[in-house]
Amino acid sequence: MRLTGLDMARFLAYCGMVLVNFRLAAGVTGTGDLPSVLTDGLEGRAAALFVVLAGIGLGLGRGDRVEIFRRALFLFGIGLLNLTIFEADILHFYALYFLCALPVLRASSGVLWATMGGLLLVSVAAHAVLNYDAHWNWETLHYQDFWTLRGFLLHSFFNGWHPVLPWLGFVLIGLWLGRLELGSARVQWRLILWGTAAALLGALPAQLITDPELLPLFDTAMIPPGPTYMIAASGSAVAVIGLILRVAPRIEASGLAPWLV
DSSP states (O other): OOOHHHHHHHHHHHHHHHHHHHHHHHTOOOOSSHHHHHHHHHTTTHHHHHHHHHHHHHHHTTOOHHHHHHHHHHHHHHHHHHHTTOTTOOHHHHHHHHHHHGGGTTOOHHHHHHHHHHHHHHHHHHHHHSOTTTTEETTTTEETTTTSHHHHHHIIIIISSSOHHHHHHHHHHHHHHTTSOTTOHHHHHHHHHHHHHHHHHHHHHHHHOOOTTTHHHHOOOTTTTOHHHHHHHHHHHHHHHHHHHHHHHHHHHHTOHHHHO
8 A cells, every 4th residue: 555645745855855955056045034944944854854755665665676776877877967957966866875775675674773873983984084075165065076086986975965974874764664564653653753852862962062163073964964963864854754644644635635646
């Protein structure tokens, strides 16, 4: 049975990504007003929700590796084409996520969680060793030398908009979620509660730290994507998925579902 709530969540994530990317492409720099506050809140969260949903899709698809590999190649190709006109493309990152997820597609839940933890540790170590600002011009948001091997690898796995380290973790969370009884009210309430708790827990350190030099290590901004960002964004994604699954029957009864799906 197809869960239309997942399609509704995908719609909301898509709308959030459009708002964030439109603001980026248009160079809108407003602050303090309601649209800016809303867009700031969606930045790094809408995309994370979309990637978690992609992981759920991989999990529900029961792991056809050949089909996933073909989709990854297709996404990689059109993503590179999109990069020629929009530098914040996420499609080629999806391709890399899918390819990197293939080895653990059918792994146990314990292996998935251990891999997620390993990703965070490797990501933190990479930030301690490598220069996150390498190749970036933050004033113009232009990444220099992307089309070189070194630039491509750094951008894809370390300091791009949605690098594999640690964004692959969102896909793995989705893989794990796809194994749950998502149509169960009990599971949905657990997703809402545990997701909200994780979102608050991830945001807590930044509220407690006053040292400006330490704050970037515990910030929940997506750039750079630190452990607290991953925890907070994962939590918000899980909570939103649980909430939409919970209210989906009422939306379907109202007749709005086809518009959202």
